[in-house]
Structure formats: structure tokens, C-alpha cells
Amino acid sequence: MTAQESPETVAQALRHALVGDDLPDTFTLLGREWDLHRGVFPSTLSAATEVLASIVPYPPGGSFLEIGCGTGVISVTAALHGCASVTALDINERAVANTVANAERHGVGDRVRALHSDMYTALEPVDRFDTIFWNVPWTYVEDDFALSTDLHSAVFDPGYQGQARYIAGAHKHLTDGGRLLLGTADLGDRERLDAIAEEAGVRVEMLRRVRRIEEVRVMEYHLLELHAR
Numbered sequence: 001m002t003a004q005e006s007p008e009t010v011a012q013a014l015r016h017a018l019v020g021d022d023l024p025d026t027f028t029l030l031g032r033e034w035d036l037h038r039g040v041f042p043s044t045l046s047a048a049t050e051v052l053a054s055i056v057p058y059p060p061g062g063s064f065l066e067i068g069c070g071t072g073v074i075s076v077t078a079a080l081h082g083c084a085s086v087t088a089l090d091i092n093e094r095a096v097a098n099t100v101a102n103a104e105r106h107g108v109g110d111r112v113r114a115l116h117s118d119m120y121t122a123l124e125p126v127d128r129f130d131t132i133f134w135n136v137p138w139t140y141v142e143d144d145f146a147l148s149t150d151l152h153s154a155v156f157d158p159g160y161q162g163q164a165r166y167i168a169g170a171h172k173h174l175t176d177g178g179r180l181l182l183g184t185a186d187l188g189d190r191e192r193l194d195a196i197a198e199e200a201g202v203r204v205e206m207l208r209r210v211r212r213i214e215e216v217r218v219m220e221y222h223l224l225e226l227h228a229r
């Protein structure tokens, strides 16, 4: 069964993590120090970023596209793992600047290009990638739920429309044999995700499942691969 949290609980946790002058502007993850800009999803809010950054199969010498780069931890890690080129997109302009800062900080600014983009819109039709990945906002809310701040877009996906667009638009930007990956958690609505994938003619495979003990519960993070049927 999927354990789910109410939007109110999630919004409260978000506020708790973000309100206050004492929010640090750096954090440590994966043995590195990272810049955290205000208004960008903090990559240490849960273990999702750390877990997923550690298990994504980055294409060595290949091209990697990250949707929703946030602070840039996953895009920078892809470059550090030997991807020849990384494109990092986010609907939040502050996340784009944050990713540029972290790519510079870790010496991969020449291989990570970060662009402001609603899903794939900033890409050229010819842009193709060996791997496309998104650590999704897994909290399902109704279609009319207001994304009142950039941070709401980082955790809530009204009607799972974002994930539907992610899956439907990917094939135009994958190389032959390219891989479409999605990072989520047991708090996500897997039944809805499967229905979206089914509609898009895509089969969902669980690549990796990682359990982590967190402050108040055991969380389970899922790395999925989406295969054209």
C-alpha cells in the first residue's frame, strides 16, 4: 500500500524547513559542500536527492538531461561521474542560478549548462540525451491546487500533470537506446503514475529500491525506468 501524506502536512514541513533567518546558505551532501540559494528546494529536506544521486546510472562519456535540477546536486554529480555534457533545467529561475553556482564550485561549469525551462520547452528539437532523469515532486494534489511559491512546484504535482508531461515529451529528446528515468518515493501515488505511463504507452520498471530510516519514519526511495512498449 502506498503511504501518503496530506498536502497540509507537506506544506507545513516545507514552511518549517524554509522559514527563519537561520536557514544556512550551504549544506553538505555526498561528501561535498553545496550552495543553497533562498527559494530553492533544499536537497537535504529528505534523503531523496542523496539516495537518487548515488544510484542513477549516469552514462559514462554520454549526455545527461536533468529536469528540475534544484540546487544542482544531481547534475553536478553526473558531470563528476564522467558525463561529457549535462543539461540542467528548472522552472524556478533561482534553481538555475543555484545549479550554475554549484557547477562552478565543483569545477564542472564547462560541462553543465543550466537553463530556465518549463519541462522541455527551452530545448531545441534536435537536442537528444542518453539519459533523462527527474527527481519528481511526488506529492499528488488535485488539479486546481495553487502552486503559490516556487517551492510548492518542487513538492506538489497537481493532477500529476508534470509527470505526465515529463513522460509524454521525453521520447523526442532521447537518443536511440536512450534511457528515461524517474526518481520518486513510497509517498508518491504509484497507481496514478502507472496509469499515466500506461496512457503514454510506457512500461514502468523498478530499477532500484532504497530504504532509509529518517527522523520519524522509514522512507523508501524508488528509481524507475520507463520503457516504450
Ligand SMILES: C[S@@+](CC[C@H](N)C(=O)[O-])C[C@H]1O[C@@H](n2cnc3c(N)ncnc32)[C@H](O)[C@@H]1O
Pocket: 041, 042, 043, 048, 049, 067, 068, 069, 070, 071, 072, 073, 074, 089, 090, 091, 092, 095, 117, 118, 119, 120, 135, 136, 137, 138, 150, 153, 154, 155, 162
Ligand atoms: C523534488 S525537487 C528536486 C530538486 C533537485 N533535483 C534535488 O534533487 O534536490 C523537484 C524540482 O523540479 C522542479 N520542477 C517542477 N516542475 C517543473 C517543470 N514543469 N519544469 C521544470 N522543472 C520543474 C522544481 O522547481 C524542483 O526544483
